[in-house]
Amino acid sequence: MTLYNQEVKNKVREQMLGKAITALTTERHQYELIDQEELSVTFNHFLNLIGSGLGTGSYHAAAKEELRDWMAFDASCNTSRKPGELKVLYLCGPSPANDLRVLLDHGINVHNVWAVTGSTDGKAAHKQLSEFNLALKIHEGSLAEFFTIYNEVFDLIYFDACGPFMGGKPSTLNPLMAILDKQRLSSKGALISNYSGPPTEEGKARERYANLSTAYFHPRYDDIPDALRASDLDPAIFSVEPDILKAFVADNLDSMYSDLVTNLTIDMAMVLVPNLRTFSMPAFLKKHSAKRSCVEALLEKQSGHSINDNGLPGDRWLSPSSYPILSFVDLLEEYNANDPLLNALKSYNRDGLTYKHFIGVAELTKSVLENNWEILSDELLAALRCSWFDYRSRLTCDLPFPNLLTSSIVGTYGRPYFYNAKQSYRVKYTAKVQEMYCDLFLFDQCRSFFDWFPTVQACPTRFKSIPFQIVARSLIDRLGWANFCNTANPYRGSAIAGMHETAAAHLVMIPDRISIT
Numbered sequence: 001m002t003l004y005n006q007e008v009k010n011k012v013r014e015q016m017l018g019k020a021i022t023a024l025t026t027e028r029h030q031y032e033l034i035d036q037e038e039l040s041v042t043f044n045h046f047l048n049l050i051g052s053g054l055g056t057g058s059y060h061a062a063a064k065e066e067l068r069d070w071m072a073f074d075a076s077c078n079t080s081r082k083p084g085e086l087k088v089l090y091l092c093g094p095s096p097a098n099d100l101r102v103l104l105d106h107g108i109n110v111h112n113v114w115a116v117t118g119s120t121d122g123k124a125a126h127k128q129l130s131e132f133n134l135a136l137k138i139h140e141g142s143l144a145e146f147f148t149i150y151n152e153v154f155d156l157i158y159f160d161a162c163g164p165f166m167g168g169k170p171s172t173l174n175p176l177m178a179i180l181d182k183q184r185l186s187s188k189g190a191l192i193s194n195y196s197g198p199p200t201e202e203g204k205a206r207e208r209y210a211n212l213s214t215a216y217f218h219p220r221y222d223d224i225p226d227a228l229r230a231s232d233l234d235p236a237i238f239s240v241e242p243d244i245l246k247a248f249v250a251d252n253l254d255s256m257y258s259d260l261v262t263n264l265t266i267d268m269a270m271v272l273v274p275n276l277r278t279f280s281m282p283a284f285l286k287k288h289s290a291k292r293s294c295v296e297a298l299l300e301k302q303s304g305h306s307i308n309d310n311g312l313p314g315d316r317w318l319s320p321s322s323y324p325i326l327s328f329v330d331l332l333e334e335y336n337a338n339d340p341l342l343n344a345l346k347s348y349n350r351d352g353l354t355y356k357h358f359i360g361v362a363e364l365t366k367s368v369l370e371n372n373w374e375i376l377s378d379e380l381l382a383a384l385r386c387s388w389f390d391y392r393s394r395l396t397c398d399l400p401f402p403n404l405l406t407s408s409i410v411g412t413y414g415r416p417y418f419y420n421a422k423q424s425y426r427v428k429y430t431a432k433v434q435e436m437y438c439d440l441f442l443f444d445q446c447r448s449f450f451d452w453f454p455t456v457q458a459c460p461t462r463f464k465s466i467p468f469q470i471v472a473r474s475l476i477d478r479l480g481w482a483n484f485c486n487t488a489n490p491y492r493g494s495a496i497a498g499m500h501e502t503a504a505a506h507l508v509m510i511p512d513r514i515s516i517t
Contacts, residue, residue: 008429012194012516014102016425016440020156020190021106023423023442025081028188031422032078033444034478036071038504043067043474045502049395050470063467070471074448078188081155083107087186089114090158091143094124096136099158110135114152116143118170142170147178157185158192165195165261165437166212166341167205176265177344180273183415187445193265197435198257210249211335213256216264217249218242219320219327222485223263223510227255239320242331254435258513261437262426263486266419266510269443271488272325274414275362276348276355284413288380288456289361298374299360303330315370316363322370323363324487329356362410366403366490380406383459388473389466396473397498397505404476405459407490411450416490417443418482419510426513437513449475482508 023031047060084107090099092115104110115138129136139146143159157179161172172195178184185191199205217224221235231248238245249256279285289295303316303326320327332339333356345355364372365380373381388400423442428435453472454462462468473496480494484507497505 006431008516009431010098012427012429012436012438013099015427015516016192016438017099017102017156017158018106019423019425020158020192020440020442021083021086021103021108024086024155024188024190025083027423028081029078031420033418033420033422033482034074034446034449034475035504036074039474039478040067041502041504042477042496043471045504046396046470046474046496049496050390054390054393054395059466059470063470066465066467066471067474070448070452070475073452077448077451084109084112086155087112087152088156088158089116089154089184091115091160092117092138093160095128096138097128099160100136113137114139114146114150114154116141116146118142142174144171144174144178147175147182147184152184153186154184154189155186156190156192158194160192160194162194162436163196164198164209165257165264167208168196171340173340173344176268177273180269180417181277185417185443187447189443191441191443192438193261193441194436194438195261196431197437198253206253207250208336208339209257209260210246210253212332212339212341213249213253213260214242214246215332215335216260216328217256218245218331219324220487221321223487225256225259227252235321239327240317258428258437262439262510262513265439265441266483266486267325267488269417269441270419270483270486271416271490272359274416275325275410276345276358278410278414279358279362280348280350280353280355281413282351285358285361286377288377288409289365290374290377294374295361296357298364298372299357302364302370302372303360315367315372319370321487322367326356326359326363329359365406365410368402368406377456379456380409383409383456383463386460386463387469389469390473397495397501398493400473401493404473404491404494408450408453408472408476409456409459411446411490412453412455415445415447415450417445418479420444420482421508421510424511426511427516428513429516446479449479478504481505485509 047063050059086108088103088108092099096115100113103113113136115136117138117140159175161168163172166173179191198209217228219239224235228248233244233248302314303323316323316326332342348355348358361375364375368376384402384405387405390396391400420442425440427438430436476491476494477496480489480491483489495505499505
């Protein structure tokens with residue numbers, strides 16, 4: 001019981017819940033992922049490039065009207081919220097009053113709150129509530145089960161897991177998967193996670209986290225932990241020789257784990273789960289990818305272990321960073337085929353196809369320029385042929401490659417959560433003797449973009465409008481900068497202006513983890 005009411009725990013609870021509620025209410029429009037002021041700067045810069053590069057201003061008026069229409073739609077999708085309107089869920093354990101007091105102090109309405117606790121803690125939780133005369137709904141059971149059967153979307157989820165990331169008993173992985181797969185977090189929502197550190201004693205449990213960290217970071221180059229960046233290891237080398245990285249991870253697991261907790265959660269929310277949800281949908285797969293025999297042949301060539309006609313391994317092996325999620329899963333399977341994360345992903349197996357098949361199709365679709373054109377359906381190829389009017393004009397910092405279109409189409413179905421680093425927060429503290437890693441993730445599904453973007457069938461018609469393309473490119477630019485350093489960023493190479501060429505062309509970094517005492 002003292003663990004739930006420690007001074008440092010109370011301090012972290014107050015900070016995290018307070019920041020989350022503020023971000024969703026009074027600061028909801030102050031630090032947007034797609035900031036309208038920065039969007040306008042990007043848009044106007046693009047118009048200037050078009051005017052100077054193509055010698056015409058004929059699109060300006062129509063493009064500005066298209067942007068005004070989008071901004072009006074965005075405003076209707078992202079209305080202001082008051083604390084009393086937010087729906088909240090948290091893990092309460094035997095002491096629900098601790099977190100509830102903070103929530104109520106910040107204006108949360110108790111009738112919009114659900115608490116979840118294990119059956120062994122249920123009696124103590126209800127007793128405490130009766131003593132304080134607090135009317136709170138408590139579900140006794142697993143959080144993953146609750147998300148499966150209770151069809152509600154929450155603005156704020158406080159997942160105070162206490163166990164290690166993707167481990168422990170009960171599992172800390174299943175609830176996270178349920179949140180992302182069932183989309184139990186609102187389109188713009190806050191997820192607070194709280195995990196204990198990795199096992200401290202040498203053995204299989206600790207080795208599992210070394211394997212997980214190595215598999216995840218080995219294809220990365222910009223988004224690697226500071227300890228790894230400060231070492232003399234070269235990402236170009238350990239991407240193809242991961243055992244070199246594994247030796248480093250074993251000696252520096254705590255610093256690697258700190259970033260793993262944050263970065264892997266971001267990738268699960270933005271890429272891994274949305275792509276699996278999309279490509280495991282039979283109708284989507286049939287409409288957007290080629291015939292199964294062609295797809296399987298290309299997957300074998302590009303990501304399999306066989307040697308192709310030129311005597312070289314597939315591009316997945318030559319350039320792991322071009323396929324970061326597939327590279328991660330491949331190496332994790334090699335290290336530990338029964339890793340809990342891999343077992344959880346098996347729930348996406350469909351019609352004789354495995355989650356690895358769907359991950360492979362998603363990765364190759366995003367990287368069609370790496371000689372992966374055969375992965376695409378005729379309709380998706382037709383959509384690509386009519387997209388991006390300025391490709392041959394070479395106006396912008398980055399050329400508009402096919403991933404800008406394919407990622408947008410996938411996003412209309414996959415509903416990815418994009419990480420808003422401007423409003424997120426990371427802390428570390430010690431509960432008794434246990435190191436704890438607490439993250440506030442501000443996620444945004446950017447539905448005002450994806451609901452506005454056409455499906456593959458409508459692309460040829462919609463892309464005839466150059467003003468539409470100008471606004472689309474400006475919006476994609478904003479999403480690209482928001483996760484610029486993430487190797488798995490679906491909008492890599494989307495910059496209209498070069499770094500610092502405009503006030504909007506700048507990095508937004510994941511915040512450093514702060515120690516709380």
